Amino acid sequence: MSLINRFMIVAKRRPQYNDFCRVSNYSTSSFNEKRNNPNDSITKSVFISQSTDVFTNLALEDWFYKNQDFTNHHVLLLWRNNPCIVIGRHQNPWIEHNIQLAKKRGIVLARRNSGGGTVYHDRGNLNLSFFTPRERYNRKYNLEIITRALYREWGIEAEVNKRDDIILKEKYKVSFHISGTAAKLGRPNAYHHCTLLVNVNKTALNLALEKKENGIETNATTSTRSPIKNLVDINSHIQMDKLITAIGWEYLRTKALVLEDGGQDLIQRQKGFQYINPTEDWFPGLDKLISEFRSWEWNYGKTPNFTVTRIVDVPTEDNKVHRFNLALEIQNGIIEEIKMKLPADLVSRDFNEDVSVITNLRSSRYDHEVMENIITAIGCKTVTLNTSQNVDKSNMIATQ
Incomplete structure (x- = not known):
């Protein structure tokens, strides 16, 4: 039947x-x-x-x-x-x-x-x-x-x-x-x-x-x-x-x-x-x-490839603070690459301003906590930029 x-x-x-x-x-x-x-x-x-x-x-x-x-x-x-x-x-x-x-x-x-x-x-x-x-x-x-x-x-x-x-x-x-x-x-x-x-x-x-x-x-x-x-x-x-x-x-x-x-x-x-x-x-x-x-x-793994970027401050021994861009490249929900863009005054002519961060967190599943763990592990502090807008989202839905 x-x-x-x-x-x-x-x-x-x-x-x-x-x-x-x-x-x-x-x-x-x-x-x-x-x-x-x-x-x-x-x-x-x-x-x-x-x-x-x-x-x-x-x-x-x-x-x-x-x-x-x-x-x-x-x-x-x-x-x-x-x-x-x-x-x-x-x-x-x-x-x-x-x-x-x-x-x-x-x-x-x-x-x-x-x-x-x-x-x-x-x-x-x-x-x-x-x-x-x-x-x-x-x-x-x-x-x-x-x-x-x-x-x-x-x-x-x-x-x-x-x-x-x-x-x-x-x-x-x-x-x-x-x-x-x-x-x-x-x-x-x-x-x-x-x-x-x-x-x-x-x-x-x-x-x-x-x-x-x-x-x-x-x-x-x-x-x-x-x-x-x-x-x-x-x-x-x-x-x-x-x-x-x-x-x-x-x-x-x-x-x-x-x-x-x-x-x-x-x-x-x-x-x-x-x-x-x-x-x-x-x-x-x-x-x-x-x-x-x-x-x-x-x-999560079917997510199209994306990049997550944070602006971080790194203190040095001489009490100076350098600002970096920390970027994670995500493929299939997995962290494939972790890069830090160095400030121009720290980059010599023989080196690229983008450097890879060596950490065992590479190849792990991405989530918000992983990014925060990486920032903590390399001794950085996240810079919070004021990008908020006063938008009334009551009775709103992201439509299918």
Whole structure:
């Protein structure tokens, strides 16, 4: 029996919705009018992960991407995580979040397989992954499913901006993000995933995403910070379970290739909702993927090469102080080179101003404490430059 057949459950309960007025944006043609339409050959399922472990859910997402055939069956996977920071595939974790604070609060770091920026997850955040074959990848379609569900159930008029984020405008003086988005495109499959802020702990979010480490030079993708709102800030009646139901039914009632409402007739042809428990028994090879997503080599070692520079003062025996630039070159998260740029008055014509620092800390994994240990070991003192700016970061998030 195939995996999809094991998950099959037909939705027979007619969902209850509020009046839906945006008929100009919806086609309500009968499902039987176009029997030869390719939409008719594609069924849909809504899978809901029962795990709240970010590494398990990222592995589950990757498992579907690598193993499932979506030719005639599109899937929406819904999942939630315990508190965590999720960075994009090409990002540097040391500049994207406050590592020391996150560890202290038990907020884990995870690197996903798609690009884009950094996001904070907790149980108040809903993750949505839309799976299709590569040639049917359409993130605008997916995001419209979400905005239409919000309007149909609660009358919330959200928009999709040019960056494919879901935002709210109207009565607000600025646009607020309620969602971020990213994607993984391959052959034959693709997925588009996004977050939806329902009732996220914004205090924890702001603290965890606060940038602490400076002096890093890198070509890694950097996040864009944007103002955010929780959906409960807009409508206090929104609850996670009801939101999952509303989006799931909207997905099932919408035709597979076009944004047309097939109504109850189309819902009856779909494979409905299914709670799934991500385990090795159901998904052979999942444990290996979980281990890879949980590893230091993936979360930190996959960081694009970067250089960390500190300005330090070194006292001499004659009570003079010389100022140096201390630089660490990091490859795959490992310290490959430690260099000190000597002041011009200390460099003779026969020597380069850049000298290597000999220490057993070379070839060790980089973190903030390693830099401080090197500075202490060579008897230097860090020079603190005033580079702070008065920026209000309340209600801000680094968008995916």
